[in-house]
Amino acid sequence: MTNRQILLVSRPQGEASVDNFKLVETPLPLLADGQVLVRHHYLSLDPYMRMRMNDAKSYAAPQPLNQVMIGGTVGVVVESKHAGYKPGDTVRGMGGWQEYAIVDATQRGVLQKVDAQRIPLSAYLGAVGMPGVTAWYGLLKLIQPQPGQTVVVSAASGAVGSVVGQLARLRGCRAIGIAGGPDKCHYVTSELGFDACIDYKQHPDEASLAAALKEAAPDGIDGCFENVGGMVLDAVMLQMNAFGRIALCGMISGYDSRPIPMARPQLILTQRMRVEGFIISEHMEVWPEALQELGELVAAGRLKYRESVAQGLENAPQAFLGMLKGRNFGKQLVKLV
Amino acid sequence: MTNRQILLVSRPQGEASVDNFKLVETPLPLLADGQVLVRHHYLSLDPYMRMRMNDAKSYAAPQPLNQVMIGGTVGVVVESKHAGYKPGDTVRGMGGWQEYAIVDATQRGVLQKVDAQRIPLSAYLGAVGMPGVTAWYGLLKLIQPQPGQTVVVSAASGAVGSVVGQLARLRGCRAIGIAGGPDKCHYVTSELGFDACIDYKQHPDEASLAAALKEAAPDGIDGCFENVGGMVLDAVMLQMNAFGRIALCGMISGYDSRPIPMARPQLILTQRMRVEGFIISEHMEVWPEALQELGELVAAGRLKYRESVAQGLENAPQAFLGMLKGRNFGKQLVKLV
Known part of the structure; x- marks a missing residue:
């Protein structure tokens, strides 16, 4: 099986550009014990990613060069070697800019199961994320x-x-x-x-x-x-x-x-x-309370949101750069499936 | 009896100058019931006064023109028509840039008696003020x-x-x-x-x-x-x-x-x-606790301070302007007695 990924290959001098990114195809290795294979349905694009592209002192380590760009993802479990997950589970994680992610599910909190019946899956990257x-x-x-x-x-x-x-x-x-x-x-x-x-x-x-x-x-x-x-x-x-x-x-x-x-x-x-x-x-202690309120409000139709959806992994860099210029309207996503 | 006072007579255009101030002599009226006559020994000069000289939106009302410049003072009661004060009492107040102040002591907190035996009177304008x-x-x-x-x-x-x-x-x-x-x-x-x-x-x-x-x-x-x-x-x-x-x-x-x-x-x-x-x-609730600790530290010699003392009311404007330029060394005071 082949994965498609977007890497950060250079740091912006001034304005970020598509040349900072590169699409690559890589083979997917077999799963080890404790690992889960997730197929990403949506990739989240967020302004904080622009700061990670710089090498400057910031609140987070810079995104390393020649690695998959970080980012929040929602998707469906395809294969699992962890007892807590089975194929078909809908999950949220930090899978990055790629079509599939292999996640070490033994690390607490890296892969959260979400209810995609009550709330649309993509909302877990936005209003309920x-x-x-x-x-x-x-x-x-x-x-x-x-x-x-x-x-x-x-x-x-x-x-x-x-x-x-x-x-x-x-x-x-x-x-x-x-x-x-x-x-x-x-x-x-x-x-x-x-x-x-x-x-x-x-x-x-x-x-x-x-x-x-x-x-x-x-x-x-x-x-x-x-x-x-x-x-x-x-x-x-x-x-x-x-x-x-x-x-x-x-x-x-x-x-x-x-x-x-x-x-x-x-x-x-x-x-x-x-x-x-x-x-x-840095404030993980508030997430459960916040997500509970936000989820109830979205499910009840009392909290509205809008999404800008780009299609296909190859369009992620362009969609990201557009978002930095305010060309999106609501939460910017990339739909992969 | 004659009082000497310094008024703010104009607002600075850019840098403040001695021309913004004017020394006047005024007769002291007789005391009414509840009033106390205080002879100022020291006048406090503080950076916040510079902001009060402007007419801009600030955290406090501007100093009104043609009135006595505001400021903290320490002194000795000369005459009293208030049961809580008697001649000889050492007091701290907001008497302003003048040699004497007539204080309506019925207003709570405007005139505080201080112990000038344990701690030098001037310290109540500085480390213990x-x-x-x-x-x-x-x-x-x-x-x-x-x-x-x-x-x-x-x-x-x-x-x-x-x-x-x-x-x-x-x-x-x-x-x-x-x-x-x-x-x-x-x-x-x-x-x-x-x-x-x-x-x-x-x-x-x-x-x-x-x-x-x-x-x-x-x-x-x-x-x-x-x-x-x-x-x-x-x-x-x-x-x-x-x-x-x-x-x-x-x-x-x-x-x-x-x-x-x-x-x-x-x-x-x-x-x-x-x-x-x-x-x-705006945080008067902390003053008692703070003054208690500061007073004990000063009395014990564990909290040190230094004073720049100008002599005579007429030198207050010059001393104030010098302080704004950092020419003072430690707390800037004007000694009046």
């Missing part, structure tokens, strides 16, 4: 919004942002999204139920964006879930209330190039803000 | 250092910084100071007992300062108590460990001019830092 838990943790544990407070989230139509705003609404907050383009903004308000959504592409500078935020958040901003950084964050900071909380989840605007400065750090002092960076894989 | 409590809160409540961790504090020879480092040492931490000039650095290590002190004037850029910090803190920095901001903060951030905490107490480097950007905010994300601004007057 890492992006959903990221939203849940940053909002509830770091921002800790009170009913009646105002929460702003950037990349609001994306896998993380869409959950942030809906959870904020469910907890009695005013939810303001920031997204790119009228279609995304319309989706964020009319489908996801946010109170307002600002199209950052209509605002060439932070003064303009800050004015739009002031209109959307007349009582000021109490919590900010930041996925973008740069000018968007600078504008939000201008409208933050005293004791505001900023959960720094991503700064995608600076991933490709030189770091983008924060224009007015003194606002952290004058507004007595708390700014906190986090990475969800 | 607002600067000391500021250090105590930022270090113990925000940075929360564990024994063996490394804490860095800028303006290390100053009223706040000197207490931060000594408290960190008392809790088993490695304390690194940043100060301006060899005399201050020598004082910080040899008198205050910090493990190291870096003279920022020897480092023209952040790369150079970051290299010096790396040498002084070979295990990285776990906590930063920031009084300065700008290039100093940028350099510290380069050396922060994962889960580092930054207590933002002041950003004196940007007070006079345009805001100074933070060069690499993405480090907050990649190092999962927590950055928190605070103002000590």
Whole structure:
């Protein structure tokens, strides 16, 4: 049997490109005891992967060169030499950018069985997966919004942002999204139920964006879930209330190039803000509680999401690069089966 | 009886100057019931006053024009129409830049009696006053250092910084100071007992300062108590460990001019830092516990401090402006009696 895999073969100089990746075909070895062969149905593409492509000091080890790109996957067990798994089981794992993965299932937590009857399999890579838990943790544990407070989230139509705003609404907050383009903004308000959504592409500078935020958040901003950084964050900071909380989840605007400065750090002092960076894989203790709530909400149709689905492994690099430019609409996936 | 007062008569355009202030003589009215007349012995000069001189959105209302500059004071009761105070009592208050203050002592907390036998009166404006409590809160409540961790504090020879480092040492931490000039650095290590002190004037850029910090803190920095901001903060951030905490107490480097950007905010994300601004007057609940510890340490000679003392009210503006440029050495006071 032959596997197809995408390797990272070089590190980006500035903007990432398809040349950083290479598609290879490799034979699949026979299973050893304790191993499970998984056929991937969906591959998750996420912004954090861009940071792993760099060799810089970061929150995680860089993605090694000439190895399969990391990434979350859902699929079906094809063959098993582990008592806990049998062919046909639907599973979530970190199988990477490849069609099949051989998983050492004796390692606790590397392969989780999921219920694909109640919830679509792909949702376990989005609202009921890492992006959903990221939203849940940053909002509830770091921002800790009170009913009646105002929460702003950037990349609001994306896998993380869409959950942030809906959870904020469910907890009695005013939810303001920031997204790119009228279609995304319309989706964020009319489908996801946010109170307002600002199209950052209509605002060439932070003064303009800050004015739009002031209109959307007349009582000021109490919590900010930041996925973008740069000018968007600078504008939000201008409208933050005293004791505001900023959960720094991503700064995608600076991933490709030189770091983008924060224009007015003194606002952290004058507004007595708390700014906190986090990475969800370091807070495994919250996953069960978060996944339980998220799963129930999705199953009940109270938590909505949208997916952009690329077809075929060979299109993963292009889909990934498009996502970094905001060309996706909702959770970016690659469908492999 | 005649009082002498210093008023703020204009707001700085860029750098503050003596022209922003005016010395006036005014007659002292007779006391009403509940009032106390205090003769000020010392006036406290503090960096936060510079921010109050601006009309900008800040953590406190701007200092009103043509009124007595605010400020902490210690002095002796001269006359009292309040049963709780009698002539000769030593007191601390917020009497402002004037030789006498008439205080409505019926307002709880505006005039605190202090023991000037055990601890020098002036210390109640420094190590056993607002600067000391500021250090105590930022270090113990925000940075929360564990024994063996490394804490860095800028303006290390100053009223706040000197207490931060000594408290960190008392809790088993490695304390690194940043100060301006060899005399201050020598004082910080040899008198205050910090493990190291870096003279920022020897480092023209952040790369150079970051290299010096790396040498002084070979295990990285776990906590930063920031009084300065700008290039100093940028350099510290380069050396922060994962889960580092930054207590933002002041950003004196940007007070006079345009805001100074933070060069690499993405480090907050990649190092999962927590950055928190605070103002000590909003945390009155910690003052009794903090003042108790600080008072005992000063009385026992285990918490050292140094004072720069200007003589006479008329020299307060010049002393204040010098302090903003780091010309003071330790807590800046004006002696009035």
